[in-house]
Amino acid sequence: METLTEHSHSGAQPRTRPDLFGFLARFAPLIFLIVLMGGFAIFEPRFLTPLNLFNILRQVSIYGLLAVGMTFVILTAGIDLSIGSLVAFAGLVAAAVSKGGLSNRFNVGAGEEAASYGWYLAALAAIGVGVAGGFLQGFAITRLKVPPFVVTLGGMSAWRGAALLFAAGGPISGFEPNFVWIGQGRIFDQVPVPVVIFLAFAVLAHVILRYTRYGRQIYAVGGNPEAARLSGLNVRAVTTSVYVIMGFFAGLGAFVLDARLNSAEAVAGTGYELTVIASVVIGGTSLFGGLGTIFGTVIGTILIGVLLNGLVLMNVSSYVQQIIIGIIIVLAVAFDTFAKSRRRLG
């Protein structure tokens, strides 16, 4: 029964016993994505055009950025429900910064004189707000020992309130062209800038999780926090840090969203948390923590984008789309629970 291999010494990674279920669990999102795309391609010829595919990627890129951050959180068996609200708040702050204050919020020309630095100050502001917000929530979770669900549910309400307060009822719109280019521009006239930002940060996150010591610690803390602590890991710091990272991506997402809409408003990002959590879970990251990859999250994000895009092309109403997303979340978690019980037996 025991197969002792010596390959391990040469650096090759022999897989353990072939296991159909394990294989399916690993590649299920990718297989599902391919099947789905094939299906839509048959029923709707417009689906498989490069223009439409880039459109899908552009549409999911902000969800994708948030989902990358959410992967860190869910890997530690946490959750962040506040991101939609945080995106709105960070987006408004960034917009105000780029316009040089709230007084000229509708002034389309305003900020032109500050064009040379407006957009990156805006980026810094958005990310600053996101990181600070994430840190506050992480602090409440690790120091006050309030469960992540509760802290971020509170955050969901509090950041939305802050956004409404800050916006004082109206949107802020009309940014300088460099800022808008980040949301609406295309590199080589082909690839939308948000897509490039999304994929670049996905790669960075993948490298962090897969190759760094810090990445290892995240999996360890998520898989067994007590064992992680007894192995000398600073569980509190790691746990806090994932909410900071989530905040960073919320800020970045807010910045790109501002640029894409050329506007910021207090109701932006409503319901994002659901789509983002769905993307991560569909991508195979376990809500129980300690299991999941950025690759899976990227696939999960695209999968949701393809699904929504395909449904739109097939004239399915947005209400029905919400129903479908809801069902998919439940099924993905059911699959995860089932996979977990299988792992225990093995």
Added chain:
Amino acid sequence: MEPLLRMSMIRKKFPGVLALDDAGLEVLPGEIHALLGENGAGKSTLIKILAGAQQPDSGTIELGGENVVMVSPHDAQRRGIATIYQEFTLAPNMTIAENVFIGREPGGGVFVDWREMAAETHAITKRLGLELQPMSVVRGLSVAEQQMVEIARALSMKSRLIVMDEPTSALSSAEVDKLFRIARELKAQGLSIIFVTHRLEEVMQICDRYTVLRDGRLVGSGSIADITIDGIIRLMVGREVKALFAHHQREIANDVVLRVEGLNRQGNARDQSATVLADVSFEVRRGEILGVAGLVGAGRTEMARAVFGADEFDSGRVIMDGRQLHIRSPKDAIRHGIGLVPEDRKQQALFLALAVRINLSMASHRRILRWGLFIDEKAERAMVEEYRQKLNIRMASQEQLIANLSGGNQQKVTLARWLALRPKVLIVDEPTRGIDIGAKVEVHNLLFEMAQSGIAIIAISSELPEVLAVSDRIVTMREGRVTGQIKREEATEEILMSMMTLTARKTERNHGNID
């Protein structure tokens, strides 16, 4: 006599593992039956099939002479089979009576008839000779008492067969005696009991017949009266085990590596005023193995966790190489060269969803860092391979999930995790709990080698033969206090036992007090 239960030709395959292959089990009415085997022999799987929690791929189960198929745990319970797992299934915030009658509350439909439930529970606990208040909440009960509640639940279900998985592993010896008394009582009332255990002495003491599994197969069964412990071990491992738990005499230098002075801690999660540690002092030398003996609840694990920084303590000093340490977390302890192999492998040491490689290197990332940030996987693989060879860890590859290793190999990986850190002091808490006999001997030899290389080892064990085998010196604890210390050459199981129970027997104050 017609057997109550006959399982035969049971086969069960999991992905990649053949857990049972032609396994069988026959239990007579009114007997206590031992189900034995090394870890991975298939005992747990066989029990789960019997409990209806898993379905066999093939094979037959006869209960009272008729063929049965148990489709669910509920179905098995309905047929009179109750299973008490190591991890209890009680609802901690509910009363004893509610737990006993959970899902079958008396009272005809909507409302629960509390009076009847309490009376019934009282009748059952009385039948067991227990003093338990039916209306007290389970959370406050000791492990032994919770086990009794499980047994009471089994009786209330009119069970014919009670399966107990490692029932004595968390009990003190007085509690074990009590459990055995109850087991004999149930036997006299005509019930059958299956004991799954690693403790062969207890098997000889309480069981009537035995069944031994090895590699998922039935390899022997018969009457306990016709076999010796050695005979059972031979069946279990399929070879002669000679010099089991042999001791190796060593020379130990006189330099004290770690000195613990006056450790105190008041209050635990359950009771704010409980004395957890009271003035605990001891020292351990370079290359020495200090055994720590005591009954369950004596404060041994609490002492280890306090020294390691895993739990806080109120006062006391930890001094290494003459310098007082300020340890506030395991991270601090590790930095000073102290390691801890915790008592509960699965809960406290292993990352079950991760590969062997990642589990092994978890505490020693410093050794394999590149640019202070990245894990150098090539160096990591080389390090893991080094310890695989050194500790003879049997695994399919470094990428295998640790969950799929046997208990013994999991424990070796845990030991390797600390060895990779090159510690000065290593505390091992129940180093061989739940691992099979062959692996136990290997772990003991590893402890000897580690001591030989200069590591000071503190070995906590509930098994006195193990304490006697591995230690150079032994301290005993009772109710949070150190009650004595003794050189191994002067110690016997009887002397240790009396030292461990010293404060309980105040009348024998002059007995066994060595310091």
